[in-house]
Amino acid sequence: MDIVERLYKNFEILSSAKDQAKNHEKEYLEILEAVKGNANEKRLASQFIARFFKHFPSLADQTIDSILDLCEDEDTSIRKQAIKDLPQLCRESRTFLPKIADVLAQLLQSDDTSEIKEVHSSLTVLFKIDAKGTLYGLFSQIQSEEMEDSLIRERAIKYLAAKVKTFDSDVMTKEAQEILWNETKKSLKDVTGEEFVQFVDILSGTQTGRTVSGHQQLLQLICDQLDAATKVELADPEARDKLLLCVRQAVRFVSRQTRATQLVAYLIDAVVPRLGQLPADAQLELLKPLAEMAQYTGELEGVEARLERLHAALVERMPLPPPPTEENGAVAEPPSLEFSHIECLMFTLHQLARRAPAWFTDDADRLKDFRLRLQYLARGTQGYIKSLREALKDADLKSEENKIRAVALKTTSNINTMIKDLFHTPPSYKSTISLSWKPMTGTAAGQKATEPAAAPAPARSGEKRRVPITFGGADSANKSKDGRRMYQPPSGKYSDRAGGYREQTSPRGARGGRGRHRGGRY
Numbered sequence: 001m002d003i004v005e006r007l008y009k010n011f012e013i014l015s016s017a018k019d020q021a022k023n024h025e026k027e028y029l030e031i032l033e034a035v036k037g038n039a040n041e042k043r044l045a046s047q048f049i050a051r052f053f054k055h056f057p058s059l060a061d062q063t064i065d066s067i068l069d070l071c072e073d074e075d076t077s078i079r080k081q082a083i084k085d086l087p088q089l090c091r092e093s094r095t096f097l098p099k100i101a102d103v104l105a106q107l108l109q110s111d112d113t114s115e116i117k118e119v120h121s122s123l124t125v126l127f128k129i130d131a132k133g134t135l136y137g138l139f140s141q142i143q144s145e146e147m148e149d150s151l152i153r154e155r156a157i158k159y160l161a162a163k164v165k166t167f168d169s170d171v172m173t174k175e176a177q178e179i180l181w182n183e184t185k186k187s188l189k190d191v192t193g194e195e196f197v198q199f200v201d202i203l204s205g206t207q208t209g210r211t212v213s214g215h216q217q218l219l220q221l222i223c224d225q226l227d228a229a230t231k232v233e234l235a236d237p238e239a240r241d242k243l244l245l246c247v248r249q250a251v252r253f254v255s256r257q258t259r260a261t262q263l264v265a266y267l268i269d270a271v272v273p274r275l276g277q278l279p280a281d282a283q284l285e286l287l288k289p290l291a292e293m294a295q296y297t298g299e300l301e302g303v304e305a306r307l308e309r310l311h312a313a314l315v316e317r318m319p320l321p322p323p324p325t326e327e328n329g330a331v332a333e334p335p336s337l338e339f340s341h342i343e344c345l346m347f348t349l350h351q352l353a354r355r356a357p358a359w360f361t362d363d364a365d366r367l368k369d370f371r372l373r374l375q376y377l378a379r380g381t382q383g384y385i386k387s388l389r390e391a392l393k394d395a396d397l398k399s400e401e402n403k404i405r406a407v408a409l410k411t412t413s414n415i416n417t418m419i420k421d422l423f424h425t426p427p428s429y430k431s432t433i434s435l436s437w438k439p440m441t442g443t444a445a446g447q448k449a450t451e452p453a454a455a456p457a458p459a460r461s462g463e464k465r466r467v468p469i470t471f472g473g474a475d476s477a478n479k480s481k482d483g484r485r486m487y488q489p490p491s492g493k494y495s496d497r498a499g500g501y502r503e504q505t506s507p508r509g510a511r512g513g514r515g516r517h518r519g520g521r522y
Contacts, residue, residue, distance in 0.1 A: 003037055006030065007044045014052050021055040028056050035066045039075055046070050046081045050088035060096060064089070068103060076112055083107060083118045087125040094130045101126050101137020108155040120159060127167060131176035139183040154195075161198045165205025177208050181217070188221065193238075193245040196225065200249050215253035222250045223262045232270070234277040243271070244285050251289045260293035261300055268306045268348075272313050280338070287344035291435060294351040303355050310352065311370070314345040318373040337380060340436070343411050346418050347433060354429040361426045371423065378419045381412045388412070411436040 010027035017024055031052070034045035046067060053063050067089070070082035086104065090097040104126070107119045126134040142156050164172065164180065172180070184199050191199065200218060208214045225246050226232075232239045247267070254260040267290050275283050300306065317338055353359060360367045388409040395402050414433050421428045 003034060003041050004044065007034055007041065007048065011048050011051075014048075014055075021052055025056060025059070028052055028059065032059070032062060032066045035069050039078060042070055042073065042075075042078045043081050046078070046085045050085035053089050054092035057093065064096065064099070071103065071107060076115060079107075079110075080115055080118045083115065083122050087122050087129065090126065090129050090133075094133055097126060097130050097133035098137040098140070101134045102140050103137075105138050105141040105156050106152060108159070109151050116155075120163075123159060124163060127163070128171055131167070131171050131173065132179050135176060135179050135183060139187065142187055143183070157195060157198050157202075161201050161205075164202050169207060172206060174208075177206050180206065181208065185221070188225065193242040196242070197245055197249060204252070212255075212257045215255070215258040218253050219250060219258060219260065219263065222246050223266065226263070226266055234271070234274055240278065240282060244282065247286060247289045251292050254293050254296045256296060258296070259298035260296050261298040264290065264293050264297045265300060265306065268309050272309050275313055284340055284344070287341060287348075288435075288437060291344040291347045291351075292438070294348040297352065300352065300355060303352060304359055307349065307352055307356060307359050310345060310349045311366075314342065314349055315370065315373055317342050317345070318377050320369075320372055321376040337377070339381075339384075339408070339411050339415065342377070343414050343436060346415060347435065350418050350421065350429055350431075350433070353427070357426065357429070360422075367427075374419050374422055378416065381416050381419070385409060385412050385416060407436055410434075 007030075010024075010030055013027050014021045014024055021028075031045055031048045034041045035049075037045070049063060049067055053060075056063065067082055067086060071079055071086070073079050073082070083104070086100050090100055101123065104119050104123050108116060110116055110119070123134065123138075126137075138156050138160065142153050144153075181203060184203055188196065188199060200221070203209045203218060203221075204214070206214070209218065226243065232243055234240055234243075247263075250260060250263050267286070271286060272290075275286075278286065360370070388405055392402060392405055392409065395405075397403070397406060414436055417431050417433060421431050
């Protein structure tokens with residue numbers, strides 16, 4: 001009788017014995033021995049071992065060693081069969097389940113995609129048998145300090161990120177979720193930026209992660225990651241990328257119920273004063289989420305000191321009006337303005353200054369200087385808004401160029417609205433602003449999100465004409481003509497085809513030259 005026939009005979013004996021199969025240890029040992037045979041014998045041995053393992057707990061170690069030998073076989077079909085049969089060892093007894101999960105995690109290093117798929121299927125079966133034990137097995141590999149090849153860790157994390165969110169509460173029980181959160185926190189002690197994002201995705205995909213409490217915990221995890229990098233070197237690309245990744249993740253979980261107070265405080269204290277160490281695009285990547293989170297900030301200790309830092313960063317981007325350089329009142333070439341940076345910083349300041357309304361009025365010199373800068377900014381902003389509206393009037397809003405113009409219009413309109421608030425005496429913070437990069441659900445700043453605001457109609461006889469915001473209080477509208485020429489709309493990226501804008505001359509008769517403008521940047 002050849003070995004294959006012998007295996008089938010042993011199968012019949014064990015199957016017929018049912019609950020008394022434990023009395024046929026000899027037949028079971030012959031099945032274990034078949035893992036050293038040819039391909040057919042190995043495949044049969046794998047299936048029969050999985051079928052009768054529960055009857056021979058005293059042979060557990062020998063059984064697991066035998067089937068693990070099959071998982072390392074040179075024949076892909078044999079390895080896949082063994083991988084498929086591994087979870088069956090845990091059907092009746094979960095004692096060895098964490099170890100089996102650990103073994104399956106190690107098998108994720110395979111180069112065969114069909115084998116990886118089989119490993120995923122077996123891990124999913126284990127999750128449905130016992131999620132807690134499976135998590136312990138997987139994290140034993142994720143957290144292993146002896147692991148030379150990070151490929152196992154990488155693929156184990158990716159598996160969790162893809163699968164955990166698909167399990168219902170029958171699989172991912174409260175106890176299993178608690179284990180997942182605890183083991184993830186341990187794993188965050190040393191992670192790359194990509195791994196951190198994946199872990200956040202894993203936790204946010206759980207039922208706990210979808211609750212207000214879960215969002216609060218996720219925000220705390222993000223803050224903990226950044227606290228470890230308080231003295232982060234912003235010039236270091238890796239450290240900078242990790243910072244930006246964390247901040248982008250945080251925005252996902254901030255709301256009226258989950259305040260971003262700690263993170264906003266961190267960014268204003270540790271990063272805003274050093275914005276100049278970041279490239280321009282990275283500055284904007286940081287300032288946008290800061291602005292988004294600023295509106296969801298709770299009680300902020302030391303708000304005055306943080307307003308100082310925001311104010312300093314903002315006025316760096318808001319130049320004072322240049323003095324006349326010619327007898328006729330012409331001024332030097334105006335500087336380039338980073339409107340998007342200004343929108344972010346001004347919005348953040350606008351939000352936090354509500355908590356300390358006396359901060360501006362307590363320092364008359366600071367308020368005077370700030371309003372001079374606002375006045376100069378308002379001139380350029382209003383001129384740019386007018387040229388953009390003219391360019392977008394009856395234009396195809398689906399073209400890429402006009403989409404950019406529409407965003408530029410929304411940005412400058414937001415700045416203009418906040419300038420009006422800040423020119424109140426005392427400054428007001430009542431306007432509701434929809435940030436230019438966020439989709440609008442209603443109206444804000446008097447403008448719809450999907451279309452630019454229409455150009456103002458010409459003033460009829462007897463109607464008051466709108467005048468630029470000027471420094472000097474509520475009655476300053478009638479004193480706005482100071483001899484300086486109006487700030488030209490940018491002539492760069494957005495305004496080459498944005499429509500004409502004729503410069504106004506000084507009411508005192510000065511013939512201000514047009515001058516070439518460097519343009520605003522977004």
